Amino acid sequence: MTNNFSTISTSSRSLHVQVARSIARRILAGELPQGSIVPNEMALCEQFGVSRTALREAIKLLTSKGLLESRPKIGTKVVHRAYWNFLDPQLIEWMDGISDSEVFCTQFLGLRRAVEPEACALAAIHATAEQRIELSEIFQRMVKVTENFDLDTWTEVDLSFHRLIFNATNNDFYLPFGNILTTMFKTFILHSSKHGAVCLNEHRLIYEAIMAGDSAKARSVSADHLQSSKHRLPELETA
């Protein structure tokens, strides 16, 4: 009856995902406090105007991401923030408009600075022959894009470039960062690429170091890239 997510309308996403998103955003916004018990299933069903089936699948989704925890007789409660999986792309999407975008992006940069240089270093060592070929192909595209610059195209190629590096680490724990990075870009639109030409040069250094198998250099030029390219955000305390 009461359709709380009418803003999404017919966004073709299944019902339980819409409900999950709606509940998640209440949690992320602090509207449903940590440790509190959310209304029971029946109440939520009425509130969202959906069946218990759909609602429960929504709750399972949120439980999987560490936001909720259900127990018989107790109810479903919001777990402590320390257990929320902020490295889940879908959860990151749900953060859109919840917290200050600039702060959030700055925090993300704080993670990139840790992960990406090491990923480049690992890729320089562990990348397969096929991955090196693919990397050079992507870099070729990158060069072409800068000749006739288009922001959307460049963003797409840029993401491919960094995603492939994560894959080329051949380390399972680095794989998810490709998706996280993509989601962050698509959701919060980090304009890390106003100066395509400048960035191209930085990418070239990374590309060449990886192709040369020089992990130390790959690490350092990647670190430089993240120091310089990040740039336009108001630097808080630089670690």
Add this chain to the structure above:
Amino acid sequence: MTNNFSTISTSSRSLHVQVARSIARRILAGELPQGSIVPNEMALCEQFGVSRTALREAIKLLTSKGLLESRPKIGTKVVHRAYWNFLDPQLIEWMDGISDSEVFCTQFLGLRRAVEPEACALAAIHATAEQRIELSEIFQRMVKVTENFDLDTWTEVDLSFHRLIFNATNNDFYLPFGNILTTMFKTFILHSSKHGAVCLNEHRLIYEAIMAGDSAKARSVSADHLQSSKHRLPELETA
């Protein structure tokens, strides 16, 4: 706040979680190939002897972790490995016995080497007064444990120490690593602590650097810690 042992075990008893684990392990083991369509819901219901409700909740759980993707008329298919969320603690648990533990732990070390030094550096800057007090309390416990050494107790305190550092970054993206680290330890039992005394000294250096607000030093001593303490694993290529 030592909450989730009983809760985790109860939720693991839950039928749909058991089914999810079972399917997940087939996927992780490659028994259900990437891109393939898994048997339809009815078939899986019969196969596991559960209702469609339970099965669908299991599938929702796996979809949330990037393992599966469902579409009407098409079916449910195993998505490409690059989209699996290896940073999800539950998924990591499911890896137990699937891949070579030693390789897996070495890969994890490859991530720790990237993330933890930077986390220490950030904690040195951003830790609140309360967090610094708590850190010193934990370190006191750590000292006591080494006086009368007990591996289980030390592991617990060690995990608290590192978890608090992640929290003390006050960066949302670092929070999940506390859970990931805990899960890795509890699942794969990395005996990173045979030499409690030696490690104590390394932890003291980290502790003091963070308390002193010296981020550069915190970063470097943490990096040293991860170079030396992990050591008992056969180093592959050192990045």
Add this chain to the structure above:
DNA sequence: CATGCGTCATTAAGTAATACAATTTTAAAA
């Protein structure tokens, strides 16, 4: 009388079974 223990009722989530709707591929038909 006060304390401790066990049983039982209550409540909310967990599971099951069934029916129907929505979606999209496939193929048949105009």
Add this chain to the structure above:
DNA sequence: TTTTAAAATTGTATTACTTAATGACGCATG
């Protein structure tokens, strides 16, 4: 070739029953 229909599969709804945890009540015991 285009349109339309049909079939297969997931998506959603409804209802009923089961399991588990809490608290309260009552009984027994000190």
